[in-house]
Amino acid sequence: MSNADATGAILIAGPTASGKSALAVALAERLGGLVINADSMQLYRELRLVSARPGPEDEARAPHRLYGVLPAAEAFSTGAWLGLVAAALDAARASGLRPILVGGTGLYFRALTEGFAEVPAIPAEIRTRCRSLAEDQGLEAVRSALAPLDPDAAGRLQDLQRLTRALEVVLATGRTLAAWQAERPGAPLLPQDRVRTVVLAPPRAWLHARIARRAELMLSEEGIAEVRDLLALGLPATLPAMRAIGVKEIGGLLAGAIDRAEAERQLVVATRQYAKRQETFFRGQLAAWPRLDPSGVSENALLDQVLAGPRG
Structure with missing residues (x-):
């Protein structure tokens, strides 16, 4: 289109x-x-x-x-x-x-x-591990796991789902979610669409x-x-x-x-x-x-x- x-x-x-x-x-x-x-x-x-x-x-x-x-x-x-x-x-x-x-x-x-930026698919094993941690131990456990890998996200995010997502991404790809999001492709609707x-x-x-x-x-x-x-x-x-x-x-x-x-x-x-x-x-x-x-x-x-x- x-x-x-x-x-x-x-x-x-x-x-x-x-x-x-x-x-x-x-x-x-x-x-x-x-x-x-x-x-x-x-x-x-x-x-x-x-x-x-x-x-x-x-x-x-x-x-x-x-x-x-x-x-x-x-x-x-x-x-x-x-x-x-x-x-x-x-x-x-x-x-x-x-x-x-x-x-x-x-x-x-x-x-x-x-x-x-669409992050690559998260392997099922990593997704299950991270979500089990979130479900069983809660927000602070996910934050603690994320802190050494992505200290910015661990300190900034307050939502359990977003923290879990950040942990999944860095474990699966070796890059932080913020790094992936910095590589945004073109948008379906751009400013020139008015x-x-x-x-x-x-x-x-x-x-x-x-x-x-x-x-x-x-x-x-x-x-x-x-x-x-x-x-x-x-x-x-x-x-x-x-x-x-x-x-x-x-x-x-x-x-x-x-x-x-x-x-x-x-x-x-x-x-x-x-x-x-x-x-x-x-x-x-x-x-x-x-x-x-x-x-x-x-x-x-x-x-x-x-x-x-x-x-x-």
């Missing part, structure tokens, strides 16, 4: 519960667009409600790609997502549809516009109210059944899908370790913390993207603001 073929793409980032998906669907309806997923949890087919994936009604309003396309048993990389999204962009071009990429995974958007970009940046109180409503929805019979079915698969806790917000909290409810009120409280707290991390990433890594407040405006007014914004 040539870079010119992707011209006209619209990229919508924002924290969880900020209304990104609804905006994307409305834009697709107005423009004749294809909605493409840029959220790592919405890739998993077992996590429709837990990940707030678009429902059948939204999918009937506009075509969607890359939603629910992976089993929860699969660990998926940013590089692999780039391969899927390049094919989705080609599909949009071939169909005469405007690509509208939407999600909360900031790294996907950076890779899409800046490129991403895409429209936007970060939804709602007021905290407005976002927190929506997060509370989402927690209630996740604790519906359907949400609880979804987590019950996922846990019945017996998958390792270190897999990305098993670390989705809602799995641990509803799992505790199902196990009888907490009651419904505590599960709801934990869901709200975890989602707020995640939204804060997303906002920090967007401010630091997508600083040039225009920011729009979706609160207090009509859907049509918000669409007009997106389309009136600069192309960059």
Whole structure:
């Protein structure tokens, strides 16, 4: 696909519960667009409600790609997502549809516009060893194993999954993850494509109210059944899908370790913390993207603001 073929793409980032998906669907309806997923949890087919994936009604309003396309048993990389999204962009071009990429995974958007170095495949033995260490002994054990091999990552990273990934890479390749990431190939969407970009940046109180409503929805019979079915698969806790917000909290409810009120409280707290991390990433890594407040405006007014914004 040539870079010119992707011209006209619209990229919508924002924290969880900020209304990104609804905006994307409305834009697709107005423009004749294809909605493409840029959220790592919405890739998993077992996590429709837990990940707030678009429902059948939204999918009937506009075509969607890359939603629910992976089993929860699969660990998926940013590089692999780039391969899927390049094919989705080609599909949009071939169909005469405007690509509208939407999600909360900031790294996907950076890779899409800046490129991403794909690390060679990690041998199964090393992957199993590292993930067993993470699962059995936790974050500090992984940090200690990583420190002599990649002291920068060991000191900087605070997330168990990212620390484990850094350990896997340096053990398998002899090079740090940062060294691999410094060798970024060309991005599917480059500055000359003049895409429209936007970060939804709602007021905290407005976002927190929506997060509370989402927690209630996740604790519906359907949400609880979804987590019950996922846990019945017996998958390792270190897999990305098993670390989705809602799995641990509803799992505790199902196990009888907490009651419904505590599960709801934990869901709200975890989602707020995640939204804060997303906002920090967007401010630091997508600083040039225009920011729009979706609160207090009509859907049509918000669409007009997106389309009136600069192309960059």
